[in-house]
Amino acid sequence: MKFKGFVFLAFSAVFLSGCMTGKENQKLTVAGVDNPVISLNGVWKFSIDPPEKFWQKGLDTSDWADIKVPGECQMQGFPIKADTPFAYRQSFEVPEDFSGKKISLDFHGVYSYARVWVNGEFLREHFGGFTKWSCDITDLAEPGQTAELAVEVVDRSDDISGASDYAKHNIGGILRDVELSAVPVQHFEKLHIETELDEKYKDAQLKINYSLSRSEPSDVLFRLLDDHGQVIKKEKLAEAQKQGTVLMDIQSPRKWNSESPYLYTLSAEIVEGGRVLYRCPEKVGFREVEVRGEKLYVNGDEVRLRGANRHDLHPELGRCATAKYDKLDALLAKQANMNFIRTSHYPPTERFLDYCDRYGIYVEDESAICFQYKGTSQNKDKFTSRYLSQLREMVNNHRNHPSVIIWSVGNESTYGKNFQKSYDWIKANDKTRPVMFSFPNTVPDKKKVYDILSLHYPKWHGNDKVQGFPIKDFDRSGMPVIYDEWAHVACYCTDSLRVEPNIRAFWERSLDKMYANLLKSGSGAGGAIWGMIDETFFLPEGLPGRGEIWDNQGKNGSTEARGPAIGYGGWGIVDPWRRKKPEFWRTKKAYSPVKILEKQVDEFTSGEQLKLKVHNRFNHTSLSEVAAEWQYMGKSGFAFSDIDAGEEGLLSLPALNWQGGTELSVKFFKDRRLLDRYNIRIGEQGSKLPAIKEDGKITLQRSSSQTRARGENFELVLDKEDGLIKDLKIGGELVIKSGPHLNIKIFEKLGWNSPIKALAGKKWEVESSSCSVKKGVFLADIKGSAGKISAEFKFRINAAGVAEIECKATGLPEGKHIKEAGFKFITADAEKVSWDREGYFTAYPENDLSPQKGSADLSYAPEMKYRKKPEHLWVYDTQDFFYFGTDKRFPLSRLARGLKENIYRYSVFYEGGGRLDVLSDANLGCRYKREAGKDTLIINSIWDYPDLQWGNYAKFIKTKSSFSAKAVIELKQDL
Template sequence: MKIREIVFLIFSALLLSGCMTGKQNQKFTVTGVEKPVISLNGVWKFSIDPPEKFWQKELDSSEWSDINVPGECQMQGFPIKADIPFAYRTRFDVPEDYAGRKIMLNFHGVYSYARVWVNGEFVREHFGGFTKWSCDITEFAEPGETAQLAVEVVDRSDDISGASDYAKHNIGGILRDVELSALPVQHFEKLHIDTELDEEYQNAQLNIDYSLSSSKPSDILFRLFDAQGRMIKKAEIPQAEKQGSVSMDIESPEKWNSEHPYLYTLSAEISKDGKVLCSVPEKVGFREVKVRGEKLYVNGVEVRLRGANRHDIHPKLGRCATAKYDKLDAQLTKQANMNYIRTSHYPPTERFLDYCDRYGIYVEDESAVCFQYEGISSNKDKFTDRYLSQVREMVNNHRNHPSVIIWSVGNESSYGKNFQKSYDWIKANDKTRPVMFSFPNTVPKNKKVYDILSLHYPKWHGNDKVHGFQIKNFDRSGMPVIYDEWAHVPCYCTDSIKEEPNIRAFWERSLDKMYANLLKSKSGAGGAIWGMIDETFFLPEDLPGRGDIWDNQGENGSTEALGPAIGYGQWGIVDSWRRKKPEFWRTKKAYSPVKILDKQVDQFSPGEKLKLKIHNRFNHTNLSRTSIEWNYMGKSGLAFADIAPGAKGHLLMPELNWQEGTKLSIEFFKDRRLLDKYNIRIGKQGNELPQIKKQGRITLKNSSSKTAAEGENFEFVIDKNDGLIKNLKLGGELVIKSGPHLHLTIFEKLGWNSPIKNLAAGEWELKSSSSSLKQGVLHVQMKGSFGKVSAEFNIRINGVGTAEIDCKASGIPGGKHIKEAGFKFITAAAEKISWERKGYFTAYPANDLSPEKGSADLSYTPEMKYRQKPEHCWIYDSEDYFYFGLDKTLPLSMLARGLKENIFRYSVFYNRGGRLDVLSDAELGCRYERQAGKDSLIINSIWDYPDLQWGNYAEFIKNKKSFSANAVLELNKDY
């Protein structure tokens, strides 16, 4: 049994022993009430055009439509529109044991304005779609009877969250859970917890601030339990007053941080005359957040945040939060080596924060205020209550979560007095966390509305002017900087995404370089990828009036939706079904807390230890607390490293028989979770390219229109009219129809959805051509042009089918960004491709878009149906409903279509056994293309994705007026 498995069994036993006590898993209880919290989720009745006084108890709504709660209306087929009310109705039973208690309705999120009636009686209204709010219905609902609930909802165009605007459709509806709950007459109206650590960050103080619902004296008992259910402290307050506070001194508590998320449980009980009225459990994490100078500290340790921006999204229910996806998103966050989530652009559910507490994820909790530019709402009195009510609900509902380390008062908006009042209220009510705001450049110099500088989309190298703030190597003196939007995932580069998906793999350079450079800075406290989950909503195909709902699709590059799959686009490292995209593994690698700095070891001696440079990029964890497993040429074992957080050192491998051209595999684990994997090259890994010399026999036959060439296993003709090789056959099987053709694409300009132009799409004009045998090798030369672009090809091929092709082109228009440059062959339809390549990283999973070794079946396109979750991995998709609409099935899977960079060998396999190999010393990129029934093998010496933009890395090859490409090809009769 491996050591990692033994540790897992011990860990599981400890966890189970803790569960047996029941203390850390206790729930909110009310004495005498069997179910103090009852979910009202389910199928309700819905009317898009409700009758007058629809809230009346006697009204018959049985003929109304059914709708799922929670869930968006439009996503369920109801074409609601902005500022036009719609209505819900449902019935619920009030348990008899709710008698004598306060009866509450709890709405966890209704977008964006709601009014509530119970049994025909108006209860209250509420602005804001993403915070929990409650209705006291005690006087309207009778225990033991059935109550009638009516809710009117309006998707208001003036909502300060702007959420329907950036969702590209009206998201109105009951988006989150609805509950019925019972409270004793005497209960906690407020129960706020914070922890304070001493100067040595050793001992702690647990501070509890509470208020009761009644001034009648009651007894309060606070008890603190550890993770194993052992009580370690208690505080009793007999005859407690309505408001009060208490502190507990805790000696050497386990600290909570993202790497060691240790949780205690505080039980808060209210008693009267010796009888417990209710018990409230709260998870407690002992942690302290401080901003000192230019750094952000958690428990006295400087932290670097590596994260992403997360939206609530469900592909069929829309901007809806579900228990399944709340948990899954937290798990995916940890799997991707992220320690930080920005809750763009509204607060998350309490449930999601519970998982962040449990798994160890730092959270920037953001108020639902977005895109409120000057003159919209930030300076207007009529919106002040909305700003403040949302901030109050966010802070009061979420302040007890240790995972929440930063509040944000809003996203990408202009400063105004309503933001100032929001900041001031937070600072007056919660002094334990810093506050952020974007855009900070709009804040007057004499005003303070943030404690950490928020900057969006720096360049990957960190030397830039962002929102008017000059940064150098990601540093900005004065305070910490969090780039809480950076490394934008490919999304708006529509033409590139449509052509082939490798742009998603190329993006790895951006995030890896950004985070590595930020770690060298003094004030750079972290960054968050935009974004975590694809922003694609799968509206019903037959939604009435769908074309009228959002009438500017495609304008300003905001979306390129071609059908009912709408939104901003595929900007996630996972798709909306939560399937991992190519960007997921690349995030895991770039954000890895354990970085081996050597990709290749050139100096080694068989039988001696191997020393690898390594960087511990954890904030709180010594590498001795990780499990390190190695595998080399059939042997395996464990390694050990004692390196402090943030430090660099060496990892020693045992005395093995190291051999040139092999690979050493190393995996790092923490808490049974794979942190990273490396395949370290031992010695040189390049290809020994074959020499083009006389081998086999090649013969020529000339006629007035062509030259026929025949070798050992192949034959082809050279067309004298255009100089091209045509009808190349291997063992009698047609493989290449014609070529080589110049392949040259450019971006005439960069911007939203930068269009690609093919400079070799015109008519090929042959200027000269020749072919001759020299010392058993066929030499073919042709010169010509596509308009102003001139091209020259020199081909040498011997009798066994080894060929070298040189391509040179000139006359490329100056000032244009090159996307791809090389040559291609028009081929017969192949059945499979395979490749070996040199990756940017040394290890990729087998189901990646471009692992270092891989293959793709060109006929494998699994069935996909709109609005149905695919059962296969993302790489096998052959449908893209967002970019191509519902009517187009791609002829190849993503895996097959994607460019493979830096190839050693790229092979194309044909039905009857022929194989075409492209060989390179990791200098070429190859891809297979199938369009309109025409197959092509494209061989590039240049490829680039400058349309990534947003500060992402690219070569930006702009002024290159000429290029050359060289490839070695092998023609093989048999696989």
């Protein structure tokens, strides 16, 4: 199945194409008109309860409120309700040089039903909130005069996008740009541009099908220009008829793909007497999409899509699209090594697609239909026009973009005749792209409504039955499969998210394993993370009437928001302000197009070249176009290889004095953009655990209530009442107040939100406690219980302050999923923690939640204000307005609170120079907790996040009747 490169443009009395939107770097020219496209964005007048005949000309709106356009109403403090009309008014000047032109009002997105009046005259209605539509106001707007615009909007509960229900509040309003535009009476009414490549994908034919707005013949000129403005080809039609076709043979054009997004410009012009009356420049990418058997191809190259699902989201204006965030989101996608965006669950702005064209991002463009299950709209005649009208608007607006390689007729809905009509319409009007539909399992046999199989939430290993389709190693025979929702970012597991944030770092295993396993499959064409941006709407506090139709509390699978910030929560790799979360770097790593396949090189010879195993995971690019910058023991340089796209090979580094126990840094760059970074170990690194030397002097002082032990570098008390270690000091400074205490948390069951239960939360009851000194080592044996859990602790510490703690617990309920298990100490207030750990990946940025080596200042807890952009990085947040509400503020930042996995050393620093180090061979996880004036050091030998669910990776460790843990602690006095 072959889908030709295709560019499309269509507009009529009520529709103006993409070339007329004032696209960045594309200037529309209309003779005699200074600015043919004028933005009407800004402050409008608004009434939540408009008077009768509010559209009348001359109506006094002085008592109406001000509102920003574009932007949601509720996000600006107006408690609109479903199915209840509200109104906008705005006046605008019609430029004098619009005289003699066709004048239009262009609405890029009004949710979800709108009616429009100009100067008191009704123009039209429109269903659907996420597509561009226009009103011809030529006969109503007098150039040089002021025109009055009235727009009535209804947030309809029966809208087929379900977008308000989905957003957990009424999103109604003018959500996208509004523009005033002028074109000559004779203009291009339709402009279709196909780029067909030959069998060798070398030469191309540019096919232009045009239609003029009037039947009078006009001179038409088409010019194809390269990115320097040089004319490659041109064709002039003297006295062109109303409709026609132009063919241009282009020798060896540069191809457009996500890795080399080269764009030409087609200038379509209407000329009279050598004077250009009208010029519409369109970007052209020579690219061809094909489905052949079980694979997806672009320009003859098999492609694997690595992407995310993106929603429009403005942190202050809600489900709103702006130029700032359209551009930023495209740039963030490229920074995260994505080559694919699914525009869930509605079409994006054309401006966003402009950036996808420019930066190189493949797009699945989805019609605004979501969650239409059996018995809703998919088989009802009264909804057919809504399905088809917004589908036509999506396709006709966007098919000129090379970035759009797939159409989607809707999300997670039951098949019906309206979906069939949607598919049939696309196939009749655009044969250049494949079509997708979810849920495909609802499509009857012998019905065809998709060309690529869309499946949601496979398991990380790719062996599963997904929506009724058996999948083996991500393969499904018959056609390509795109898992356009996978690797769901932590969101619904609210208890885990409230305990500590490391679940966001742990998620890295899921996406990395999914994508690596998919690359081994035959038919797996790619996947898209759910999702890219946090689904959090910062509604004004105290918004009246909130939740009368849709409410985030307890409905549709409660996400348990605890305040005015509602939605689905933190399911993005960036937050609403576009601050990078831990998932961002992990996406960049998992989706890396250049993968070093080893963490440690054991076979090397000093003075000879070092060879690294590398997988080129690009679709179209040889590694000869990628620079590898290396650094080793004070030296640096660049290495290159010529590994072809999709192949594995060797990257050779210079003959250096390679030594065991060292580290090599390698960074990969393409077009000066950092693709990936690796820190590769050279040779064995050796254990970092100190021995507990049996020497030195320890004295014991016993009384009826306690035993006090003193060594060269410590002193402690063994309390006879509860049998615990108390008042552990380093050089006279208190560091541990009491412990060890059991720390065992489980999930009673896994579900939408999996509640966490502490098994050892009851008061500790001592059974026996004894101590002695043998060969310069203090020994304590403590036995007791906490509720039904019995435990024994063995504590050993030598005179130098090196201690070993062993724990064994029994009486655990069997078969429960473990959240974390280990023990903890109540500590004195500390100043800082630091860590050295084994990362899942070999390199993390310094400002990550858990880099291999890092530290956290326990006194740094920046203040945050609701609905105000934080000036600090995400890891330093002390509040989460969605999961905790506006009142809860942590005394520690996320960086300080987060569990650090697989530690070699976890250090706690105290004001007087005391330091406590937890040491392991990367088999322990540590975190620090400060709550209600109590500091706690938690040392876990087991930790897991099975509540990630959605096919994500977890260890799925279950409780047995007993559990044991062991740790080494070293006490130091830093001078």
